[in-house]
Amino acid sequence: MNGRNMLIVQGVNQTTEAIIGAAIEVHKHLGPGLLESAYEECLCHELHLRNIPFQRQVPLPVVYKGTKLDCGYRIDLLVKNEVIVELKAIDSILPIHEAQALTYMRLGSWKVGLIINFNVPIVVKGIKRLVLGLKE
Numbered sequence: 001m002n003g004r005n006m007l008i009v010q011g012v013n014q015t016t017e018a019i020i021g022a023a024i025e026v027h028k029h030l031g032p033g034l035l036e037s038a039y040e041e042c043l044c045h046e047l048h049l050r051n052i053p054f055q056r057q058v059p060l061p062v063v064y065k066g067t068k069l070d071c072g073y074r075i076d077l078l079v080k081n082e083v084i085v086e087l088k089a090i091d092s093i094l095p096i097h098e099a100q101a102l103t104y105m106r107l108g109s110w111k112v113g114l115i116i117n118f119n120v121p122i123v124v125k126g127i128k129r130l131v132l133g134l135k136e
Contacts, residue, residue, distance in 0.1 A: 012112045015052075015083050020127060022046040023116050027123035036089040039118040040076060043087065047079065054079045060107055075104055084110050088117040093128050105132045 026042045040056070047054050060073040077085035086101045093115050101113045111133060117126030 012082055015080050016112060016114060016129060018050065018052055019079055019083060019085060019114055020124070022050060022052070023123055023127070027118055032119045032121065034089060034118070036087050039089060040087050044077070052079060060104055062107060073104070082110065082112065084108070084113040086113065086115045088115060089119040090117055091119065093117050093126065098128060098130060101130055102132060105130065
């Protein structure tokens with residue numbers, strides 16, 4: 001891995017660690033059992049408190065045969081313009097959730113994504129980190 005790629009990986013790793021830390025804090029205060037929208041609101045507040053830049057409900061157009069189409073897709077969070085975060089409050093993360101996040105990453109040319117499922121007793125067991133085309 002060359003020096004530039006190593007710096008990119010280190011930066012993304014720091015970002016994902018910061019996001020996970022914020023998610024742990026939210027889960028510590030709320031626990032499982034709420035709606036996804038409540039976790040999103042609280043995680044955004046926690047990211048703001050930690051001065052971590054993010055965008056919320058980022059539109060994701062689909063480019064089909066060279067034409068950009070607005071199909072209504074939205075990424076829950078885009079942190080530091082480098083990590084997508086998909087939030088869930090479900091029984092378990094399924095392969096379809098991973099496929100959705102990977103597709104969002106591919107469409108937006110992002111290399112790293114997190115799926116965070118808050119509906120678990122220990123939130124770190126509900127986190128799935130996805131990497132697309134980035135050597136770690």
